[in-house]
Structures are given as structure tokens and as C-alpha cells.
Amino acid sequence: MGANTSSKPPVFDENDDVNFDHFEILRAIGKGSFGKVCIVQKSDTKKMYAMKYMNKQKCVERNEVRNVFKELQIMQGLEHPFLVNLWYSFQDEEDMFMVVDLLLGGDLRYHLQQNVRFQEDTVKLFICELAMALDYLQSQRIIHRDMKPDNILLDEHAPEMFNSRREAGYSFAVDWWSLGVTAYELLRGRRPYHIRSSTSSKEIAHMFETALVTYPSAWSQEMVSLLKKLLEPNPDQRFSHLSDVQNFPYMNDVNWDAVLQKRLTPGFIPNKGRLNCDPTFELEEMILESKPLHKKKKRLAKKEKELRKRDSAQKCLLQEHLESVQKEFIIFNREKVKRDFNKRKANLASEQTKDSQEEDGQNSHL
Structure with a gap:
């Protein structure tokens, strides 16, 4: 019974905020100076995405927080067939996350x-x-x-x-x-x-x-x-x-x-039988990474205990910056935005149909 229960995919309310627990981490495919990219699968829809995650402490230390916020703000307002579109943004104590379209053809x-x-x-x-x-x-x-x-x-x-x-x-x-x-x-x-x-x-x-x-x-x-x-x-x-x-x-x-409409096929098509990226990203995540993503839950629980013991002025100042990031971070869910828009559109169409029928009834009585 326990095995059967644990094997079931978790159930998420579509009205809840999307967070790290909604995704299954599959593999690392890239990295930058303070951010990394991995392939993820959303547990409820089974859709595949690329997830970029940026360490908050490194962003604060390198004064990059405003740039991250600016990039998030811009990407939330964009949607185009030839852009890598943002779908979700969320955070936890360690990282800021951006979930975007997955393109497996490589750069x-x-x-x-x-x-x-x-x-x-x-x-x-x-x-x-x-x-x-x-x-x-x-x-x-x-x-x-x-x-x-x-x-x-x-x-x-x-x-x-x-x-x-x-x-x-x-x-x-x-x-x-x-x-x-x-x-x-x-x-x-x-x-x-x-x-x-x-x-x-x-x-x-x-x-x-x-x-x-x-x-x-x-x-x-x-x-x-x-x-x-x-x-x-x-x-x-x-x-x-x-x-x-x-x-x-x-x-x-x-x-x-x-x-x-992407109806034209280019002369070059990437090999679908392999992942078109440098395989060392995955090896680094598995072997060299001091804070691997798949061990995040245990690490955060341990970190919470350590935070209670910290009392130095420098660490308190860093904590203030991290708390500021936590408050100002912009949460986004394109899936929910589209769903709400379609509901409003359907309600408006229903009201217009109702008004038209009432007007026809009044005309027939006349």
C-alpha cells in the first residue's frame, strides 16, 4: 500500500502558486556565472521545460538582483513564436527560478x-x-x-x-x-x-x-x-x-x-537522437556541485536550523538583502494568465449572447 501510494504523482490545485515541488528535475544542460539551466517536467501536465535557476546569495554579492528582476519583468510581457517565452517564475530560500520553453536542438x-x-x-x-x-x-x-x-x-x-x-x-x-x-x-x-x-x-x-x-x-x-x-x-x-x-x-x-507559422523547414535540422549540448554540465552537477538541485529539500531544512544560530553583523546584513529579494521577487504563471483570460472571454461572450436573446424576445413581444 505504501509503495502504491508513493508512486502516485502528487496532486496540485491549479489555483495554487507553482513552485519547485511541481517539477521533476531531469538533467543539467547549461550554466552561467551565477545561474544554471536544467531540463524539467511539470508533474501534473507532463510538459517539458527548461528551468533557469539563480542563486540569491551570489546575485546579491554581485549586485545582479535588479538585473534579474528587470529580465523577469520584461519576459512576463512578451510572447512570440521566435522568442523563448517565460511560463513560470518562483523562488525558495536559496534560488530564483525561471521556467521557459524547452528547445532541445541546442544553440x-x-x-x-x-x-x-x-x-x-x-x-x-x-x-x-x-x-x-x-x-x-x-x-x-x-x-x-x-x-x-x-x-x-x-x-x-x-x-x-x-x-x-x-x-x-x-x-x-x-x-x-x-x-x-x-x-x-x-x-x-x-x-x-x-x-x-x-x-x-x-x-x-x-x-x-x-x-x-x-x-x-x-x-x-x-x-x-x-x-x-x-x-x-x-x-x-x-x-x-x-x-x-x-x-x-x-x-x-x-x-x-x-x-x-513555422511551416518552412530549414535545411539544417538538429539530431533528435541526442541532447545537443555539452555533456560536462551534467557531470559537473553530479560530481562537482556543492549544492546539487536534487538535494535541495534536505539542504533547506538544515539551513533553517543554521540561520537561527547566526548572529554576526555581516551575516545579518546579507540576510536582510536576501529577505528583500524574497519580498520583491515577481511570481508569474503564464498558464494561469491564459486560463483566466479565456474564462473572462467566455463569460463576456455568454453575457453578449444572453443580452441578444433578451433583445430578440422583447422584439417578438412587440
């Missing part, structure tokens, strides 16, 4: 490192899809500022962008220049500019203005012409709107509705 940087060379037709489709994503962000007054192969993820249909950021000292044209750099790198396997880690920002700025970008003779003149428009050093003359790309002669044969 474009991974495939470049696997020596994949993308054909021109494939890159052309990628440009169309990414241009539509940039156009949507532009309509929301958001500059991405970090478009590169590392932040472009693939599923079996299309690339999608992650890590949107609010405008801060740039114009929208910077994203379209980044699109040109990304397309060039996908075609050639390297960037159009030679920059080392030791190159100063002043030298980089001068290089962008003066460097002569070379284009292989094997590329079509139409593609080269488009890339030159995207890589134009003068932002006022650069392509920086979706209409610029759509009206370019090279794009005359593109069905833009089909692009948006």
Missing part, C-alpha cells in the same frame, strides 16, 4: 563548434525568423543587445532568441548589426572581424568603422548585398526594420506568413 554556437556549416538557404530562413523576432521586440520598445549564436536556440522547426534586455544607451540598429554578424558567422564559421580578448574597446570601435569585411566568392551576390546592409557601420544607413529586409529583392520569394 547555434554549439553547432558551429561541431563544425556544422550552414547552407545559404538555411541562413536566409534564419535571417527571416530572427528579423521577425527583432521586429516584435522593437514594437515593445526593447533592444536585445546580445544577439549571437550562443543565444539562438534551435528546435526541429526554427531558431528562437533568449535573454532579452531593455534599451540602455543603444538604438535598435545595434540588434540588426548583430544579426548581420551572426549570419556571416553561420555561413563562414568565423566572425567578420578579428578581435582578441586583449583588444581594447577603443580599438574595437575603430575596427568596426574602418575594417574591410571580406565575402567569399562562393556566396551569392544577393546574400552579400543583404549582409552589407546589415553590417553597415553607419546606423542611420543600416537596415534596422523588418520592412527593410522584407522589401529587399533577395527576399521576394519568401512567404512571410509561412515563416511566422
Whole structure:
């Protein structure tokens, strides 16, 4: 009886806030300076997601809390076929969590490192899809500022962008220049500019203005012409709107509705038989991680006892910062937002039908 009871999936009320217990942790697939990403499955719906989790203490120590909150606020208001959309956000004593669309095709940087060379037709489709994503962000007054192969993820249909950021000292044209750099790198396997880690920002700025970008003779003149428009050093003359790309002669044969609806199959499709990411992330989580995610519940229980014993001023100050994060964190549930919207829509339609029937009855009596 005990075994049968424990094997049943937990029952969750759809009106309750989503939390860590609602998900089964499957495996680690990536990491950043203070955050990690793993594949999870929601216990009640069995849907798969990517879950990004960020350690609160590290965020406080590195003064990154406001940036995390800003990213959460932005992503809650966005939804587009070519963006990695946020579904849930929640927290516990240790971490802040963001649950987003899962794309198992890997990022474009991974495939470049696997020596994949993308054909021109494939890159052309990628440009169309990414241009539509940039156009949507532009309509929301958001500059991405970090478009590169590392932040472009693939599923079996299309690339999608992650890590949107609010405008801060740039114009929208910077994203379209980044699109040109990304397309060039996908075609050639390297960037159009030679920059080392030791190159100063002043030298980089001068290089962008003066460097002569070379284009292989094997590329079509139409593609080269488009890339030159995207890589134009003068932002006022650069392509920086979706209409610029759509009206370019090279794009005359593109069905833009089909692009948006993901009906066009790219020439490159990631291998579905394997996970397209670096396997060392999983090994690090299992072997090297001092606070593995799957041992979180036991760790939090132990941490609660330790907090009662802490009395140093420094630790109290840190605790104040962590409590501030706890209070200000933004909880989000896109599933619940959609459900509430559909209910309101159905109620409104029902009221309109009722009013119409009552009006018809009054007319018949007349």
C-alpha cells in the first residue's frame, strides 16, 4: 500500500502558486556565472521545460538582483513564436527560478563548434525568423543587445532568441548589426572581424568603422548585398526594420506568413537522437556541485536550523538583502494568465449572447 501510494504523482490545485515541488528535475544542460539551466517536467501536465535557476546569495554579492528582476519583468510581457517565452517564475530560500520553453536542438554556437556549416538557404530562413523576432521586440520598445549564436536556440522547426534586455544607451540598429554578424558567422564559421580578448574597446570601435569585411566568392551576390546592409557601420544607413529586409529583392520569394507559422523547414535540422549540448554540465552537477538541485529539500531544512544560530553583523546584513529579494521577487504563471483570460472571454461572450436573446424576445413581444 505504501509503495502504491508513493508512486502516485502528487496532486496540485491549479489555483495554487507553482513552485519547485511541481517539477521533476531531469538533467543539467547549461550554466552561467551565477545561474544554471536544467531540463524539467511539470508533474501534473507532463510538459517539458527548461528551468533557469539563480542563486540569491551570489546575485546579491554581485549586485545582479535588479538585473534579474528587470529580465523577469520584461519576459512576463512578451510572447512570440521566435522568442523563448517565460511560463513560470518562483523562488525558495536559496534560488530564483525561471521556467521557459524547452528547445532541445541546442544553440547555434554549439553547432558551429561541431563544425556544422550552414547552407545559404538555411541562413536566409534564419535571417527571416530572427528579423521577425527583432521586429516584435522593437514594437515593445526593447533592444536585445546580445544577439549571437550562443543565444539562438534551435528546435526541429526554427531558431528562437533568449535573454532579452531593455534599451540602455543603444538604438535598435545595434540588434540588426548583430544579426548581420551572426549570419556571416553561420555561413563562414568565423566572425567578420578579428578581435582578441586583449583588444581594447577603443580599438574595437575603430575596427568596426574602418575594417574591410571580406565575402567569399562562393556566396551569392544577393546574400552579400543583404549582409552589407546589415553590417553597415553607419546606423542611420543600416537596415534596422523588418520592412527593410522584407522589401529587399533577395527576399521576394519568401512567404512571410509561412515563416511566422513555422511551416518552412530549414535545411539544417538538429539530431533528435541526442541532447545537443555539452555533456560536462551534467557531470559537473553530479560530481562537482556543492549544492546539487536534487538535494535541495534536505539542504533547506538544515539551513533553517543554521540561520537561527547566526548572529554576526555581516551575516545579518546579507540576510536582510536576501529577505528583500524574497519580498520583491515577481511570481508569474503564464498558464494561469491564459486560463483566466479565456474564462473572462467566455463569460463576456455568454453575457453578449444572453443580452441578444433578451433583445430578440422583447422584439417578438412587440
